[in-house]
Amino acid sequence: MYGLTPDDLALQARARGFADELIAHEEYAEAHEGELPPDVAHRLEARAVELGLTATNMPVDVGGRGLSHLQQVLVQEQGGRVTNALAWCLTTPPGWWPAVANDHQRETWLIPTVEGRREECYAITEEHAGSDVSDLQATAARDGDDYVLNGVKWHVTSYNKADYVFFQAVLTTGEHAGEQALFVADKDTPGIRVVRTPAYTHTIAHHHPIVAFEDVRVPATHLIGSEDAGMSFVYEWFRYERLMIATRCLGAVERLVDEMSAFAAQRRIGLDRLADKQLVQAMLADSLTELFAARSMVYGLARSLDGQSGGLDLKVAHAQCSMAKLFCSEMAGRVADRAVQVFGGRGYMRENVAERFFRELRVERIWEGASEVQRVIIADQLGKRGRARLV
Template sequence: MQFAMTEEQAMIVETTRAFVEKELYPHEAEIERTGHLDMDVIRDVQKKAMEAGLYAANMPEEVGGAGLDTLSWLMYEKELGRANYALHWTGVARPSNILLAGTEEQKEKYLFPCMKGEKWDCLAMTEPDAGSDLRGMKATARGDGDDWILNGTKHFISHADIADFAICFMATGVEDTPRGPKKKITAFFVDKGTPGFEVRDGYGNVSHRGYTNAVLEFDDCRLPSSAILGEVDKGFDVANTWLGATRLQVAATCLGRADRALQHSIDYAAERKQFGQQIGKFQGVSFKLADMALELKAANLLTWEAGWKFDQGTVTESDMSMAKLKATEMLAFVADEAIQIHGGMGLMDELPLERIWRDARVERIWEGTSEIQRHIISREMLRAVGG
C-alpha cells in the first residue's frame, strides 16, 4: 500500500476542498439558523457541482460518473464531509450504487435520471421495531398474481421528502436457519405518488440541520413484478453486494469534519493569549491538540486501508467496521476537545464547532451502531478459531 497520494488523488482533494469552501461554506449559517435547505440553493449547488465534475462522482464512468476507485472516492467524501451534511448530500449528490443492480429498463427509469440530477433516490430499510435487526422487519410484500401488495411502515428514511422514488426492502417470506426462522427480504422500486404509498414528515433531529428524515406508509400499495430490484427473496444479497462501502463513506465524512475542527483548534491555540502567552504553550491545551491529531491520523489510516483493500478485493467486514467505529468515535472526541480548547466561544454559533459537535452524535448510530460494529469485529475474530 502506498501512503502518498497519486497526482490524480491530490487533484481530487484540492478541487473538492476548493469547491466546498467556495460553494458550500457560505450557505451553512443560513441552514443552521433556519433548519431548512432551500431548493433554489440545492439546484444552484447542483449545477456548479456538475460543472466542476463533482456530481455523482461515486458512480462508474460508463453510466456518466467519475469512475473513482474506492480510495479516491473516500478522499473526495472526506472533503465534502467538512461541510453541512444536508448541503453536500443533496447538492453534490451521490446516487446509491445499488441502482447499478437494476435491469436496463430500471436503469433508464431510475439510474440515469439520478445521474443527470433530474431525480433523487432514497433507501428504506429501518422500521420502528427493526433497526439493527433488519431480519425482524414487519413490513411485508405478498404476491397477488403478477403483482405485489406492500403493507407496513418504514421510518428514519433520509431525504425521502425530496426523493422521487424509494428502494424499499420488504419481508416476502420466512426461511429456517440454525438460529431459527428468519425473514426473506425483497427490494422494490416504489415511485412517489403510487396509490397506497405515503411519505410523512419524520422527526426533529439534533444532528445535521437541513437534513430530513421521513416516515413511509404502505397501505395495500400495489406494484408490478417489474418493480423488483434483483430477485425475489434476495434483497439482502443485493444490499450486501452494493451497499457494503456505506460504512466507509460515513467514516470518510467524519474525517473531514474532525480535520476542520482540529484546524480551528490549532489556529485558536496559536492566536489566543492568556496569562501573557499563547494558550497553545500550556500543556493542558497542547496535549489536547496532540491527542486530537493522533486519533485523527489513526482513523485516517484505518479508513484509507479499508478503501485500498476494497479495491484489491481483500477487504473484510471487520476492516470496514473498524474504520467506521474508529472514525465516528474519533469525531466525537475531537469535536468535544475542540470546544474545550475554545472555551465558551466554542459553543457559540459564530464557529462551526458546536454544529460539528452536535452532528457527530448521529454518526455512532446510523449505518450500524458502534455496538453493531464491535459485534462484527469480534465475531470475525472468534470465527477464525471456531468460536
C-alpha cells in the same frame, strides 16, 4: 503524503475547493432550518456535477465517474469538512444497482439519478428493527403481475428531497416466502404517506420522516434483482456507507483540528496564548494523532478494496468497514468534544463550527449500524477467521 498520485491530488484539491464554497453557506443554513435559497442550492448542485464530484461510485457505462475507492474517499473526505449536510450534493447513488437493474429501472430511475435529475431514499429501518434489519415486519405479497407492499418505516432519510424510494420487505408468498426483497417505487404511488416528521438534533434540510406503506401496489418490474437478493443489497450498502461514514469523519476532524488550533493560537489568557497551555496542547496533540491514525486506516482499507476487486472476501471487507466506521465515528466524537472545550463558551454557540459538529457527528455512532453492532461483527469475524485475515 499517503502516496497519492498527481491525479489523486488534483481530484482532492478540486473537492476541497468545492467544500470551501459550501462552507461559506453554513451559518445561513444553520439559521434557516438547514435550507439554502433555492437558486443557491441549485447552483451548488450543478457545480458539484460540473466538477465531476457526483456519482463517483458509479460505472462509466451508466454515466458515472468510475472512480476507485481511494478516489471516492478523497472526495467524500472533503465533503465531511462541511456542516449542515450541505455536502450531500456530492451524491453516491446505489452502487449495487447497475449490475441488477432491468431496462425499466435503468431508464426510469438509475440513469436519471446518476445524471442528477432524480433522487432516491431508503425505507428500511422500522420502529423495532434498526441496526438489525433481519427483523423487519414490512411485507410484500405477490398478486398476479404486481406486488402489494405494507409496512411502516422509520428514519427515511432525505424523503422530502427524494422523488422515489427503495422499500425493503419480507416476502409472504411464493417459494421465497420469509426472505427479504427490495423494491423501488415513486413517492406519489397510492398508499405511500408520511405519518409524521420528527425533529432531530442536527439542522439540515434533509428530513427523516416516519412513512407508511399501505397496500402499495407496484408492478413486478419494480423488484430489484431477484426475490431472494434483498439482504445482499443491504449488506453491500452497509459496507459502502460504513466506509463513507468513516471517511466523512476524517474531514470533520481535519476541520475541527484546523479551527481549534487557529483559535488556540490567537486566543490570549493574560500574556499567554491558549495554545501554550499544556492541557490544551494535549487535546490538540491527541486530536491530530487520532486523525493520522484514522486516515491511515481508511486510505489503507480503500486501497485494499481497490486491489481485490476480482477476489474480494466479502466477510473480511464487511468486518474491516465495520472497524473503520467504529474507530472513526468514535474518534470524531472525542475530537468534537475537545473542540467545544477549547473554544469554551464560543464552542456552545450555534454559529461555531465546533457546536454544529458536536451535534452532527453524534449520529455517526448510530446509523448504518450502531457502534455496538460493529463490535459484534468484528468480534464474530475475529473468532471465525482469526486476526491475520482481518489486519
